[in-house]
Structure formats: C-alpha cells, structure tokens
Amino acid sequence: MQKFVSDYMEGAHPLILKALCDTNMEKTDGYGFDPYTDRAKERIRESACCPDAEVFFLIGGTQTNETVISSLLSPYEGVLSAETGHINTHEAGAIEHGGHKVLTLKGREGKISASDVRAYMEHFLADENHEHEVFPGVIYLSEPTEYGTIYTKEELQEFRRTADDYGLRIYVDGARLGYALAADPSLRMADLSANTDVYSIGGTKVGALFGEAVVFPKGAPPHFYTITKLHGAMLAKGRILGIQFDTLFQDNLYLEISRNAVREARRIREALLQKGYELYIDSPTNQIFTIVTKEKAKALREKVLYGFMEELGDGRLVIRFCTSWASRPEDVDELISIL
Numbered sequence: 001m002q003k004f005v006s007d008y009m010e011g012a013h014p015l016i017l018k019a020l021c022d023t024n025m026e027k028t029d030g031y032g033f034d035p036y037t038d039r040a041k042e043r044i045r046e047s048a049c050c051p052d053a054e055v056f057f058l059i060g061g062t063q064t065n066e067t068v069i070s071s072l073l074s075p076y077e078g079v080l081s082a083e084t085g086h087i088n089t090h091e092a093g094a095i096e097h098g099g100h101k102v103l104t105l106k107g108r109e110g111k112i113s114a115s116d117v118r119a120y121m122e123h124f125l126a127d128e129n130h131e132h133e134v135f136p137g138v139i140y141l142s143e144p145t146e147y148g149t150i151y152t153k154e155e156l157q158e159f160r161r162t163a164d165d166y167g168l169r170i171y172v173d174g175a176r177l178g179y180a181l182a183a184d185p186s187l188r189m190a191d192l193s194a195n196t197d198v199y200s201i202g203g204t205k206v207g208a209l210f211g212e213a214v215v216f217p218k219g220a221p222p223h224f225y226t227i228t229k230l231h232g233a234m235l236a237k238g239r240i241l242g243i244q245f246d247t248l249f250q251d252n253l254y255l256e257i258s259r260n261a262v263r264e265a266r267r268i269r270e271a272l273l274q275k276g277y278e279l280y281i282d283s284p285t286n287q288i289f290t291i292v293t294k295e296k297a298k299a300l301r302e303k304v305l306y307g308f309m310e311e312l313g314d315g316r317l318v319i320r321f322c323t324s325w326a327s328r329p330e331d332v333d334e335l336i337s338i339l
Contacts, residue, residue: 002304002335004268005207007176007286007324013257016247030236032057037242038302043249044201044213047138049190054185056228058242061086061175063233064212066094066201069138070231071221072169072197073100077137079171080117084334086173101134109281110147113279120283121166139163142173143192143199144180148283153187156195163197170195173210175202176285178258183284186195193217201245207257207325208244211235225317256286257325261286264327280309280318288321303338 003009004100012015028034040095041055065087069079077100081088087095088102095102105112105120105147117139124130144150149241151159151172163170173191174180193215201213221227228234235241247252265286272279272290280289291307292300297317300306307320310321321335 002331002338004130004321004323004327004335005305007179007261007322010033010324010326011210012244013247013253013255013325016208016244019243020240023239030238031234032238032242034239034242036239036246040213040242040244040246043087043246044215047249047254048215048217049188049191050193050215050217052217053193054220054224055123055246056214056216056220057235057238058212058214058228058233059235059241060210060233060301061173061200061202061204061212062091062094063231064214065091065140066098067228067233068171068198068200068214069095069100069140069225070098071138071227072171073174074135076135077139078103079138080105080112080136080168081140082110082112082145084110085140085191087140088144088145091292093212095252101209103134103136104139110145110149110187111151111155114155114162116164117159117168118160121168126159130209136166136168137323138171141203141214144176144183144283144285144287147281147334148285148287148317149281150180150184150187150284151196153191156191156323160195172196172199174200176205177201178206178254179261179285180256181255182262183286195218195297201254203241203244203248205324207248209240211241213242213245214304217285225270233313258286260328261325264329264332265321265323267329268321268323268335271339275339277339282289288323289318290321291315291316291318300338304335 045259081105083104105116198216203211269288278291
C-alpha cells in the first residue's frame with residue numbers, strides 16, 4: 001500500500017536525527033536559551049537577508065498561526081483569509097477560540113488578491129455602521145496555498161502596498177515554505193522579509209520531527225516570548241527545536257530536500273496527464289490535485305492512500321497526492337504504475 005496522503009508522514013531527515021543524538025547528553029539551558037538555538041536564528045537571519053529580524057521557534061503549525069495572529073490583533077479585530085485558508089478550514093476554530101473572527105474572501109485556486117482586500121476594505125469603510133463590526137486587522141496568506149499555488153514576489157509587493165494603505169499587517173503561513181521556494185526560483189525568503197510583518201518557516205512538513213520558525217523582519221510585538229508561552233506554543237527543551245533548524249539551514253539543506261518533493265510531484269503530475277486524468281489545479285509545488293469519479297477513487301484506494309479535498313457539483317471527487325522531502329523515486333514509480 002503506497003501512501004501519498006501528506007508531507008509529514010515520515011519522521012525527520014537523518015542529519016537532524018544525528019545532530020539530536022550527538023547532543024543528547026549535553027546540558028543546556030531551556031526555553032531556547034542555548035547555543036544551538038542562537039546559531040539557528042543567525043542562520044535564518046542570513047537566509048532571510050534580514051540581520052535584525054527577531055526569530056522564535058514554536059511547536060506546531062496551529063499553535064504558530066493562533067499565537068502569531070493573536071499577538072497582532074486588538075480585541076475588536078479579525079483576520080482576512082481565503083475561504084480555503086488553513087486557519088478557516090483545518091484548525092478546529094483555533095483563531096476564533098482565541099477571540100478573533102476569520103473574515104473570509106472568495107479567492108481563486110486557493111489564492112486571494114490584493115484587489116480582493118481593497119474591495120473588502122472599501123466596502124467595510126463605506127458602511128456607516130462599521131464601528132459595530134469586526135475590524136480587519138491582518139491579511140493571512142499561506143505560501144504555498146492549500147491548493148499548492150504560489151504567491152509571486154510581485155503579488156507580495158502588491159499586498160504590502162495595500163496593507164500600508166489601510167493600516168493592515170501581513171502574516172504569511174509558511175508551513176510548506178520550502179516547497180514554494182523550490183518550485184519558484186524567483187521567490188526568496190528575502191521577498192517575504194521585505195513585504196510581510198511576520199512569516200513562519202515550516203519544519204514539521206519539511207524535514208523536521210516537528211516545529212515552526214517565526215520571523216518578524218521589523219521586530220516582534222511586545223513580549224511575544226511571553227505570549228508564546230501563554231498560548232502553549234513554547235517548548236521547555238527548546239534546544240530540540242534549535243538543533244533541528246540549525247541543521248535545516250546549514251549547507252542549504254532546507255531548500256535541497258524541498259526540491260526532492262517538487263521533483264517527484266512533477267513526475268506524478270506528468271503521469272496523470274499522460275494517462276488521461278484531469279487536473280483540478282495545476283499546482284507547481286508538492287501537492288497534486290486530480291478529479292476522479294467515485295468509482296475510480298474507490299479503486300485507487302485499494303492500492304494507494306491519498307487525501308480527499310472536496311466533492312464537485314457533478315458528483316466527482318477532487319483528491320490529492322502529496323509528496324515530501326523524503327519521497328522515494330521507487331515509491332513514485334509504483335504510484336505511476338497504479339495510476
């Protein structure tokens with residue numbers, strides 16, 4: 001049985017496991033006050049071309065999104081997101097549980113546009129009763145999106161201009177950031193540093209056992225360290241996060257292993273087209289979406305596990321094959337044979 005359900009099914013890159021084993025019996029201070037975490041922060045600042053950035057390490061994606069968004073918003077504010085955004089679909093209402101409403105925009109192929117945000121803000125401000133409503137405070141983007149599409153450098157720049165015009169902040173959820181960077185060579189971490197207020201760098205889905213890095217290019221909200229603990233996103237044995245990101249950002253490992261996922265996904269995409277399957281969205285990253293009948297989905301399920309996305313109006317299903325940093329060519333070969 002082949003498994004292409006998600007990009008966090010495997011454990012961690014062998015170099016991370018080796019680094020954790022090699023340092024296992026060392027005694028260091030906790031909560032990220034250790035030399036490995038310090039070095040990881042410096043490596044990320046260098047990769048982000050942002051020497052003054054504040055960098056934090058949190059436990060997981062949902063904790064990161066909820067903690068960051070809560071830290072940016074006033075009690076009367078909400079966060080703008082695509083309807084398909086992760087915070088609106090797969091985080092169990094974590095943002096609302098933290099006291100902030102998710103304000104959804106329709107979007108296309110998983111993406112919203114700066115013009116969508118402008119239209120929302122103009123409509124909001126034109127309403128004479130807007131003081132009674134939830135104020136938009138943050139634009140939430142994910143890079144790549146839930147449907148594997150990518151925001152280009154130019155699109156990020158347009159979001160920056162729009163956010164500045166309306167006094168909004170921009171947060172980019174980079175849970176799969178490595179795969180976006182690998183798929184679009186013109187996109188760099190420096191572009192996120194230049195055009196966002198904060199972004200995350202996913203480790204859980206890109207080679208680490210767990211954990212996300214959070215980068216504030218222009219400085220974090222006051223007492224963000226304390227806010228992280230308040231929201232249950234802080235690890236006492238913080239060096240375990242530091243060692244993982246120190247390894248991922250040494251010798252370009254983060255990008256190199258992400259390229260593997262994109263390369264193998266491209267093989268699956270080409271095979272689907274050659275075999276007459278219809279793509280739902282032509283994603284360039286590590287997620288491949290195809291449309292199948294329920295009968296075909298059932299037949300495939302006997303030999304391969306995949307992700308279910310949605311049912312279309314005609315009864316057909318959108319399913320997802322997801323590669324990872326650890327996907328093996330021989331497993332992809334077998335999937336192609338199954339297809």
